[in-house]
Amino acid sequence: MSIIRCPHCGTANRAGSNFCNSCGTELRAAPPAHAQEPAPATAGAEEAPPSAPATEEPSSPPHASPAEPEPPAPVGDQPWLRMEFGGESEVPPFEEEDESLHAEVARLAPGMQGLLAPVRIAVRNTDAEANPERMRPQPPHIPLEQMRLVRRHMESPPVLGGAERFWQMPDMGAFHTPWLYLALGLAILLPALLMPPWPHGAPTQWPGVEEAFLRVQGLPAQAHVTVYWAYDPATAGELDLAALPVVEHLLQRRARLSVVSLLPTGPATARRLIERARLEWQRSESLTAAAESTWRIPVQYLPGGAPMLALVAQNPAQVFAGAPPEPPDLAIVFGAQAEDVQHWLEQAAPLNRTPVIAVVGAGADPILRPYWNSGQLVGLVSGFDGAYSYQALLSERLPRLERSPALDSQLVLQDWGLIVFFGAIVLGNLAVVFRRRQEP
Amino acid sequence: MQSARPAPPNYLVIALAFAVSVVIVIDRMGVAPWLQPVTEMLYRWGIVLAAFGLLLGVLNVAWTHLRRVFLGESNWPYSIALIAALVVVLASGLFSPRGAESALTEWLFDSIIAPGQATLFALLAFFMVAAAYRYLRVGRNGGGWMLASALLLLTAQAPVSGVWMPPALAQFAAWMLDVPGMATLRGALMGSSIALALAAVRFMFMTK
Numbered sequence: 156m157s158i159i160r161c162p163h164c165g166t167a168n169r170a171g172s173n174f175c176n177s178c179g180t181e182l183r184a185a186p187p188a189h190a191q192e193p194a195p196a197t198a199g200a201e202e203a204p205p206s207a208p209a210t211e212e213p214s215s216p217p218h219a220s221p222a223e224p225e226p227p228a229p230v231g232d233q234p235w236l237r238m239e240f241g242g243e244s245e246v247p248p249f250e251e252e253d254e255s256l257h258a259e260v261a262r263l264a265p266g267m268q269g270l271l272a273p274v275r276i277a278v279r280n281t282d283a284e285a286n287p288e289r290m291r292p293q294p295p296h297i298p299l300e301q302m303r304l305v306r307r308h309m310e311s312p313p314v315l316g317g318a319e320r321f322w323q324m325p326d327m328g329a330f331h332t333p334w335l336y337l338a339l340g341l342a343i344l345l346p347a348l349l350m351p352p353w354p355h356g357a358p359t360q361w362p363g364v365e366e367a368f369l370r371v372q373g374l375p376a377q378a379h380v381t382v383y384w385a386y387d388p389a390t391a392g393e394l395d396l397a398a399l400p401v402v403e404h405l406l407q408r409r410a411r412l413s414v415v416s417l418l419p420t421g422p423a424t425a426r427r428l429i430e431r432a433r434l435e436w437q438r439s440e441s442l443t444a445a446a447e448s449t450w451r452i453p454v455q456y457l458p459g460g461a462p463m464l465a466l467v468a469q470n471p472a473q474v475f476a477g478a479p480p481e482p483p484d485l486a487i488v489f490g491a492q493a494e495d496v497q498h499w500l501e502q503a504a505p506l507n508r509t510p511v512i513a514v515v516g517a518g519a520d521p522i523l524r525p526y527w528n529s530g531q532l533v534g535l536v537s538g539f540d541g542a543y544s545y546q547a548l549l550s551e552r553l554p555r556l557e558r559s560p561a562l563d564s565q566l567v568l569q570d571w572g573l574i575v576f577f578g579a580i581v582l583g584n585l586a587v588v589f590r591r592r593q594e595p
Numbered sequence: 596m597q598s599a600r601p602a603p604p605n606y607l608v609i610a611l612a613f614a615v616s617v618v619i620v621i622d623r624m625g626v627a628p629w630l631q632p633v634t635e636m637l638y639r640w641g642i643v644l645a646a647f648g649l650l651l652g653v654l655n656v657a658w659t660h661l662r663r664v665f666l667g668e669s670n671w672p673y674s675i676a677l678i679a680a681l682v683v684v685l686a687s688g689l690f691s692p693r694g695a696e697s698a699l700t701e702w703l704f705d706s707i708i709a710p711g712q713a714t715l716f717a718l719l720a721f722f723m724v725a726a727a728y729r730y731l732r733v734g735r736n737g738g739g740w741m742l743a744s745a746l747l748l749l750t751a752q753a754p755v756s757g758v759w760m761p762p763a764l765a766q767f768a769a770w771m772l773d774v775p776g777m778a779t780l781r782g783a784l785m786g787s788s789i790a791l792a793l794a795a796v797r798f799m800f801m802t803k
Binding site for chain 1: 631
């Protein structure tokens with residue numbers, strides 16, 4: 156019986172084994188140990204046809220000739236792979252290996268075992284039983300240079316296929332970062348303190364703003380408007396500016412607002428902005444206390460996430476006490492992110508078919524623009540540009556409402572911030588160009 | 596040696612989830628208006644369950660930090676600060692007739708919560724400028740496209756550029772968003788929606 160030594164752990168395995176019974180190392184590439192240990196006549200030799208003619212053509216298979224020894228099978232003797240294999244009785248008995256076979260053999264990585272504990276089929280790992288000390292894992296002997304190479308690879312970012320160039324950019328280090336932060340901080344702080352009138356500009360009026368204005372302007376008196384308030388103080392710096400003219404316009408149109416928010420701090424944010432809008436409106440129209448009391452605006456917090464918006468659309472009376480059960484005339488989403496508007500369009504809008512206006516941050520504009528193009532949104536007001544344009548329309552057509560001075564200063568600050576952004580991008584690319592020139 | 600058998604799936608929960616999803620789907624399709632009271636009831640239950648989950652979360656946080664304090668684990672003073680803030684906010688709402696609109700709650704919101712949230716969010720600008728400096732470069736694979744797109748959209752959306760930017764550039768920026776950008780986004784949304792539906796089916800029916 157021939158055996159095959161595992162080149163990894165040295166365990167003797169039955170010839171023909173594909174994997175080591177001890178450590179799982181693949182044995183198909185390893186030659187059987189015929190040369191080392193003479194084995195009794197193999198089953199393959201016994202099964203060679205005895206009456207094969209000696210004068211067979213040279214092209215005939217070599218095993219057909221009884222005079223020639225049968226060449227070893229590629230993976231050893233595997234009778235169970237033959238068509239005529241009759242079962243376990245034909246498997247040659249495994250011979251216990253000789254103790255002399257425990258001689259030291261070369262190993263690929265001494266002391267290292269396989270990742271998975273192998274399932275023992277027939278072979279007892281006599282090595283481990285006879286000499287447990289020898290089988291104890293030893294620390295791998297890795298050359299220092301190889302260790303440094305591994306460490307360098309582990310420290311560098313992963314390299315995608317064929318993208319080595321991606322990570323061969325010149326190392327900018329952390330030296331420039333404080334200067335960038337300083338430049339941005341100064342670009343925000345100095346204009347905020349000095350209030351320069353430039354660069355102001357006139358933002359582009361993107362499609363959707365005028366349509367939103369006209370939709371609110373066309374609301375009948377006492378129209379029921381559902382407001383989904385989806386931003387909190389974190390983004391109020393941008394969203395308050397965009398929401399304020401819209402809420403002022405709604406109050407001016409005597410719309411009856413019902414506000415719902417899924418954010419714990421959403422109702423408090425909504426109450427503050429509505430109060431600001433009410434004060435502006437009161438100042439411009441000398442609103443009487445009696446008239447004011449008729450527009451007590453309910454602000455409701457709903458736990459449970461976006462699916463609960465379906466209840467707001469399906470039966471508003473379940474959420475707002477005293478709200479009419481019929482669908483509202485208009486729905487407005489004040490959201491910091493595009494997902495907020497998408498949630499309303501998916502969960503609520505299909506149920507009540509109410510036209511929807513989105514008032515969102517500038518970052519959400521690109522994602523929501525196609526919803527506006529497809530008609531799912533009847534108006535889109537985004538970022539400072541949208542706020543500026545809506546406020547301009549409001550001041551132009553309703554001269555009683557003045558343009559907020561905070562909006563002008565915000566526009567100047569935003570321009571300075573964008574100048575720093577442009578500068579950072581240009582500097583980063585210039586660094587690449589100059590570094591390349593320095594390279595040999 | 597016999598391995599431990601996995602716990603059998605909770606068929607009652609799976610059946611409930613399946614029944615609720617079927618009811619909601621049929622109601623959303625609009626073919627059975629008589630199901631609307633049932634779905635409204637389910638939504639209300641969802642709100643109650645979510646509120647209960649919120650309460651459980653608060654109790655869990657409180658218990659976790661109380662234990663840290665009692666056991667003297669690392670950074671236990673922070674746990675005391677958290678529990679103190681929790682008690683103050685809870686008490687200011689519970690023991691005031693105005694509830695969540697009490698004077699103390701409003702002061703906490705205006706003086707601590709709102710400035711804190713705004714400050715943390717404002718830090719994003721610094722990270723963004725550092726990221727723009729490091730990664731929007733022409734030398735990277737695809738970096739030229741990213742740089743061109745970023746410059747185009749920044750230019751188009753900057754308030755100051757509204758003065759001098761030709762309308763054609765604004766229209767080109769809008770086209771970039773509407774056609775190639777949106778085609779990619781819609782494809783990703785469609786793929787994720789199908790994946791979500793398949794994951795739901797797998798969750799309900801393929802427990803192993």
